Amino acid sequence: MTQITLDNLAHSYLPNPQSEDDFALKQLDHVWKDGEAYALLGASGCGKSTLLNIISGLLVPSRGRILFDDKDVTHQDTVARNIAQVFQFPVVYDTMTVGDNLAFPLRNRGMDPAYIAKRVQQIASMIGMDDLLKRKARGLTADAKQKISLGRGMVREDVNAILFDEPLTVIDPHMKWELRTQLKALHNEFGHTMIYVTHDQTEALTFADKVVVMHDGRVVQLGTPEELFDTPEHTFVGYFIGSPGMNLIDAEVSGSMAHCGGHSVPLGGHYTAPGGHVQIGIRPEFVTIASGEEGLPVTIKRIEDVGRHQILRAEFAGKPVNAILPEGMTVPAGANRLKFAPERVNVYADDWRVTPLHSVSATTKEAV
Amino acid sequence: MDKVQNNKAWFLVLPVLVLVAFSAVIPLMTVVNYSVQDTFGNNVFFWQGLGWFKQVLTSSQVHSAFGRQLMFSGIILAIQIPLGIAIAICMPKRGFWASVCLVLMALPLLIPWNVVGTIWQILGRGDIGLIGFVLDALNIDWNYARNPLHAWIIVVVMDVWHWTSLVALLAYAGLQSIPQAYYQAAKIDQASRWKVFRYIELPKMAGVLLIAILLRFMDSFMIYTEPFVVTGGGPGTATSFLSIDLVKMALGQFDLGPAAAFSIMYFLVILLVSWVFYTVMTNLDKAEGR
DSSP, X not given: OOOEEEEEEXXXXXXXXXXXXXXXXXXXXXXXXXXXXXXXXXXTTSSHHHXXXXXXXXXXXXXXXXXXXXXXXXXXXXXXXXXXXXXXXXXXOTTSBHHHHHHHXXXXXXXXHHHHXXXXXXXXXXXXXXXXXXXXXXXXXXXXXXXXXXXXXXXXXXXXXXXXXXXXXXXOHHHHHHHHHHHHHHHHHHOOEEEEEESOHHHHHHHOSEEXXXXXXXXXXXXXXXXXXXXXXXXXXXXXXXXXXXXXXXXXXXXXEEEETTEEEEEEEEEOXXXXXXXXXXXXXXXXXXXXXXXXEOEEEEEEEOSSEEEEEEEETTEEEEEEEETXXXXXXXXXXXXXXXXXXXXXXXXEEEOOSSBOOHHHHHHO | OOOOOOGGGGGGXXXXXXXXXXXXXXXXXXXXXXXXXXXXXXXXXXXXXTHHHHHHHHOHHHHHHHHHHHHHHHHHHHHHHHHHHHHHHHSXXXXXXXXXXXXXXXXXXHSOHHHHHHHHHHHTOTTTOHHHHHHHHTTOOOOTTTOHHHHHHHHHHHHHHHHHHHHHHHHHHXXXXXXXXXXXXXXXXXXXXHHHIIIIIHHHHHHHHHHHHHHHHHHHHTOOHHHHHHTTTOSTTTTOOHHHHHHIIIIISOOHHHHHHHHHHHHHHHHHHHXXXXXXXXXXXXXXXX
């Protein structure tokens, strides 16, 4: 059990990186606390797998250090770091039985056979493969193979951390949920530090205590699922998390008011006029439909019924704006305005969130 | 819509049939024809039945040639397959040197059989050949024209030189198709180099190795030109393999009947061994998957 510290880390796949663009992983300082379950969330190619391989020791970073507790392990290999890793595509040893596959990491470390047998049995029942232990791994389905890979990742009890590199990509949706629950249970039971790379927000939000969102080789936010939802620190977090993502509208902000193309939108806080490219962001969950003079005038394009709720797709000044409406609600005739809950509106300058000076109290809000 | 029935499309197959007839069926049938007939010349043939087959099957000369042939193929496979795999594993996986290695490996494969024979015939000679000269200088009594063991050594070494590349290239292709994640996982599982080979590389190479073994078996079982050029089948009959015997019989003594019977059985043996081999290997594969 170890705390993993990334100190000034950066990585480029080029031998002589010149500009910042050459780096797959831009400068990064981060602490993975012992025993927490992290999700590393980001679009494909944002550097998450690179980061994972650096932590596990499969890659040596171009710059910076990795500390396990206080020990510098930057140039140590995977074996010395004692890390388990599960890959995106199932890696099984075809000619071995399922049981031998699970026992492989333990046997290679010369553990006691009685212990190995017990541990393999334990892991097998956890991944639901008790009755397949004697079967050859060849010819199993992709998700069975991936379950073996997961099992092999978890079979060692003394690892410093378990890393998962999009492990559920090839698994059927119903199995995904089950395996994720098992991983979570395992985490609660053993308390390993777990880092789980994914591009699927549901996976990240259900698995992890803390989610690290990466974008373009940078960590843009580290937070609990609630924090990512309520106060996305970067517009990327806003639109990557949530379905549909956060609405972003160009605006001018002064005091507790935003002005979007001549229309005023009340905000939940006071801001000194931020510079750069200013946008306001509001999640579709906090957008309501209205008629009359209040709110932003929009053109309603269509309404999608997705079961639990409806998504209203509209346009404001040629840019899409979405709202989530409760199930069964019919849009009243003549409704052509969208109102935003002021305390839910975030302000962004050049994609980064601007912290309000102080929030607008209840009385002043009425005055507005 | 009514489907138009038009079987004229079968005529399109005709050119292939004609080609195959001239290239395979007719020559083969000529051989079959000779194998059951005898002649006293003047192009007059009479029915011989299975006589030639019996004669060939009971001939001690053919038996010993068959034994030598099996031994030769066995030695060749036992050396070339492990050596080829070892070379493939040692070759660089990418970059400039990978290309250099590939070209170097492909070179022996491009040299015509009789040229290979000539090269080694000269290399092995005691008077002007490098190998023979060096061995002589080391006080080793080297003479592949008189000593059967030396003849075998030079024929085997020549074949290894000529054909190990083929095995190596096939194994290399098999190795290249293994995803990087397997090696990374093995590293994390702390697998030794031997275990990586035994549990990752070997199973993944099994398919191409099967092809390599089949090709090398068939080719070595039919070998003719190189030993003919180097040793001429000698000394005595020490390196007279099946095809050398066959040519002697067919063209040297002009015993067309026995030679034809011999050819047919030779062909059937190769076909049979290859088929058995292939079936066993693919069934092993399936059984493992169960």
